[in-house]
Amino acid sequence: MPGILSSLLAAVHRFGPYVLAVNMILYFIELQYTQTRSSLDAGAWAGFIWIERVIAGFFTLEYVLRIKLAPHKGKYLRSGLGLIDLVSILPFWIGFYPGLTQEQLGLVRGARTLRLLKMFRYSPKLAEFARSMYTNRVRVIPIFLITIMYLMISSTVIYEVERRAQPEVFNVYGDSIWWAVVTSTTVGYGDKYPVTPLGQGATVLMMMVGIGIVGMIFGFFADSFHDSRQPLEPTLMEEYCRGVREEGTEGRTVQALRQTHRSNPQFLIFADTVDRYIG
Template sequence: MNLKQVIEGTDTRAGRAFDLSIQVLIVLSLVAFSVETLPDLPKSAQIFLRWVETVSVVIFTVEYLLRLIVAKRKLRFATSFFGVIDLLAILPFYLSLGIDLRSVRAFRLLRLFRILKLARYSQAVRRFHRALLIAREELVLFGVVSSILLYLSAVGIYFFEREAQPEAFASVFHSLWWSVATLTTVGYGDVYPVTTGGRCFTFAVLLVGLGVVSVPAGLVASALSKAREQENP
């Protein structure tokens, strides 16, 4: 058994133990991150949480370096999705050591990237990634068409409502918020049309929005079926 089998393999007891240990540590560090936000934490609890964070970062750093060492193409690993996630999982800790404390809170948010490390150990997530690759061209086209629809709906509601509600629909850019909320069928209700033309236009946009929401779900579902077929030819 070599180091690569332990770090990247799942067919050995040592490899499975390594993976499980990292997963437990990821969950533990995320729980510690959440507990840190509680008000009026005792000093002892704060010290313990800092200790948990330090130990977690040390282990994650060793894991990152080991994965880099066993990788055949080190640059490719470093720039890969999981390579970047592994780096972002430890980077906030080291950056906060040499930065003014007022900036530390912003870097702490980067610790949430650790939750993405769990994707490495999930077969379902890997299958979903393959599905996105299968449907990437259709999803890109859907994104372009959706952007055009967002813009057109923002322009339309702007011309219908700008005189009746000059503050809510002051420009096309202001109207984009309404456009997003309506096309995605969320409809927060904070901005809504009051003119007859605006209401008719909104009804049409809502009908289009129902189709817009369902398209990516269908694309991904179809791609997931193809990805599963590739696993079990």
């Protein structure tokens, strides 16, 4: 029975990216015609609903299989990929709750786009990138704290300086936070801007600091992307695989690794590395 479930999960994992692509395409087509729903043929609208049900059932089956085959079920449920698997199907099942308003139902339908996060499971490159970001997570904390401090200081300064000169523009503190975010990214929508000399001078300084902070953030992502493209440390792996090769058990070893991967796709990088060194 576990072998059948493992084979079924492997098939689901293989077709997952294609199902996800079809799901997103149909969802955006559905969005295009949402405003004209009354003019849609009833059969066509029912088709959208049933396709969504089939796709949600597909991802629900994947989630159940992964729970069933996970060696440590609690660890899987708390893992990042486990949470992504849950979030990808949760909006569909919440949609059956009868007490939802039209606005809430629209929000639930929109949450289906969270299924795109499953690409971190289906794409080995994205998985490596996410793993690299997690490895470098200690660098995120100071960047996050610096960003928060900058936004708090800049929004408070501009609010105190400009609210008397432009009470209709900087009416509440939230207006200055919006301005600080827009200014720090140098987007500059132009809906809010300082008119006092002190406010304009402070804005110039804040823009310069904001550019530096944005540079730090992009630098972190660039480093994570670079690290994700670096090969794994080969020394121990080469020694292990050389011993496997000499004993003539490489076929059984690779087969066992692939079997493990079917129940735990996070094993992909290790299995691929062994495959490459054994040849």
